[in-house]
Amino acid sequence: MPIQGVPAGSFTPAAQKVTLASAYLDFATAGANNWAQQYLPDLIEKEAEIFGNRTIGGFLSQVGAEESMTSDQVIWSEQGRLHLSYNGTAAVVAGNDVITLTTDIDGAAVGATTHGIRQGDMVLISDGNTTATAYVDVVTAGAATIEVETYGAANLAGAGINVGGAAVSLFVFGSEFVKGEVGRNASNEPQFKSLSNQPIILKDKFEVSGSDASAIGWVEVSGEDGQSGYLWYLKAEGDTRTRFADYLEMAMIESEKAVANIADYQGNGALIKGTEGLFAALKARGNQASGIDTVSPPAVNLAEFDAILAEFDKNGAIEENMMFLNRDSSLAIDDMLAGMNSYGAGGSSYGVFDNEEDMAMNLGFTGFRRGSYDFYKSDWKYLNDKATRGGIMDTVTNIRGVVIPAGVSSVYDQVLGKNLKRPFLHVRYRASQTDDRRLKTWTTGSVGAVTSDLDAMQMHFLSERCLVTQGANNFMLMK
Numbered sequence: 001m002p003i004q005g006v007p008a009g010s011f012t013p014a015a016q017k018v019t020l021a022s023a024y025l026d027f028a029t030a031g032a033n034n035w036a037q038q039y040l041p042d043l044i045e046k047e048a049e050i051f052g053n054r055t056i057g058g059f060l061s062q063v064g065a066e067e068s069m070t071s072d073q074v075i076w077s078e079q080g081r082l083h084l085s086y087n088g089t090a091a092v093v094a095g096n097d098v099i100t101l102t103t104d105i106d107g108a109a110v111g112a113t114t115h116g117i118r119q120g121d122m123v124l125i126s127d128g129n130t131t132a133t134a135y136v137d138v139v140t141a142g143a144a145t146i147e148v149e150t151y152g153a154a155n156l157a158g159a160g161i162n163v164g165g166a167a168v169s170l171f172v173f174g175s176e177f178v179k180g181e182v183g184r185n186a187s188n189e190p191q192f193k194s195l196s197n198q199p200i201i202l203k204d205k206f207e208v209s210g211s212d213a214s215a216i217g218w219v220e221v222s223g224e225d226g227q228s229g230y231l232w233y234l235k236a237e238g239d240t241r242t243r244f245a246d247y248l249e250m251a252m253i254e255s256e257k258a259v260a261n262i263a264d265y266q267g268n269g270a271l272i273k274g275t276e277g278l279f280a281a282l283k284a285r286g287n288q289a290s291g292i293d294t295v296s297p298p299a300v301n302l303a304e305f306d307a308i309l310a311e312f313d314k315n316g317a318i319e320e321n322m323m324f325l326n327r328d329s330s331l332a333i334d335d336m337l338a339g340m341n342s343y344g345a346g347g348s349s350y351g352v353f354d355n356e357e358d359m360a361m362n363l364g365f366t367g368f369r370r371g372s373y374d375f376y377k378s379d380w381k382y383l384n385d386k387a388t389r390g391g392i393m394d395t396v397t398n399i400r401g402v403v404i405p406a407g408v409s410s411v412y413d414q415v416l417g418k419n420l421k422r423p424f425l426h427v428r429y430r431a432s433q434t435d436d437r438r439l440k441t442w443t444t445g446s447v448g449a450v451t452s453d454l455d456a457m458q459m460h461f462l463s464e465r466c467l468v469t470q471g472a473n474n475f476m477l478m479k
Helices: 059-063 232-254 278-285 303-314 327-338
Strands: 064-069 074-079 085-093 096-104 121-126 131-139 145-150 164-175 192-197 200-209 257-263 271-274 287-289 320-325 367-370 373-379 401-405 408-413 418-423 425-430 440-445 456-469 476-478
Touching: 059 064, 059 232, 059 320, 059 425, 074 456, 192 456, 200 232, 232 278, 232 456, 278 287, 278 456, 278 476, 287 303, 303 367, 303 373, 303 476, 320 327, 327 373
Parallel strands: 064 425, 287 476, 320 373
Antiparallel strands: 074 192, 074 408, 085 096, 085 164, 096 145, 121 131, 121 164, 131 145, 200 456, 257 271, 320 401, 367 373, 401 476, 408 418, 425 456, 440 456
C-alpha cells in the first residue's frame, strides 16, 4: 500500500493502521518532517573494492635489495673503461698532423693530464667517412694535443681524413718500438668515477580521537595492508601505512637532488637537499630511447630495439635485461613480436603458435631474444595507474618504461674499503644498534598504551633512505 502524503510539518498519530508518512522515520530527508521512511535501509555491509589492489609498490623488491648504512652519505666508485678512446679535431699545424683531444668516448672533457695516449702508441682514427691507422710520435706537455704519422699514406690527408678542423674519433690499439730502445716514458693509472647520494627522511602520521576509536561503523572494511573489521579507523590507519610504503618506493624513483637552496617549511634554517632517484640517475648517466610506442602505427620491426642493442654493446653488454613498461609500450612490443610470426597476418597463430579453436589465445609475450640479449617484459603498474605516472598529461617526453640489467655489479665501497658485488639497484637506509630507520612506526596518545594526555591515538611513520643506481650506463630509459 503506498504511503499517503500529509501536509508538511504535520506529525500526528493515525487513528487506524494505515501507512501514512506521519507514522514512519525518514533517515534521508532533512527538515522538520525527516522521520517519514517506512522501512530500514537494506545495508550492504561489505565495502566495494572498485580499484582492486591500489598499491603500486613492488618494483624495487623485484630488481634490487636493501642494505643499512650509518652515515649521512653513501659514496661508491665505478670502473672506467679499460681501453682508451677519445673524440677531437684534426688539423695540420706547421706541416704536422695534429689532433686536439676534447672529450673521452663518454663525453667527459679531456685535459692535458686526463688522457692516456702516450708516445709510441698506435691509434685508429676516423672522421666518420674514412679510417686510418697512425703512429703517435709527439704528446704535447701541458696540452691535450698529439701529433701522429700515418702508416698507410704520407699523412692523414693522403689517407682521406679531413684535417680542416673536422671532428674525429680515435682509440689506441697497440704500440710499436724499435730494437734496443728503452721502454715507456709514462704509465697509465686506472680511471674510475666516484659517485654519491644522500638519504632523505620521509614521514607520515595518522590520528584518530579516542571516541572515534571506540565507535563501531556500519560497513565492513578491508585493505591492502590486511586491515579488516567494522572500525573505520582500522581502514584509515591501514591506508595511511600502505600509502606511506608506496611513497618510500616512489621517492626512490622520482626524487632529484636540489640544485638551489630550498628552505625547510618549518623555518628552522635547514635546507631541503633532495636525493637522486632512478629516473634522475638515468637521465644524467644512463641511456635514453624514444619511439618504441610512439610510432604510428606501432612499431612492426625490430629497428628500435636494434638501436638499443647498439647502445648496450657500447657499454656493459649485460645479456639479461628486464623491461618494465606502461600499457601502450607493452602492447606495441607484443604487436611488433607478433609481426615476426609468418601467420600473424591471419591472426590464427598470434602469441601461442599451436592454438586450437576451443582454447584461449595468448595474445601477449613475456620475453624475447634478439642477438645475444634476452629481454623479459613486465607491466609496471606505477606507469599505468591514473593516480600516479599513468595520469601525467605529458605525451611527448613522459617516461614509458625502463630496461634494467639483471644480476649484480662489482664496485668499490669507500666505507668498507673493498670491492663488493651488489644488485645494480639497491636501497640504503639508516640503521644502527640504537635505531633502525628502514621503516619505523610508533604510537602516541592515550588510546591503548598511554603515552600522553592527548585523547587520541597517533600512528607515526618514518624512514630515512636513498637509492644507489650503479652502472647506469647499462640502463635504458624509454621516453
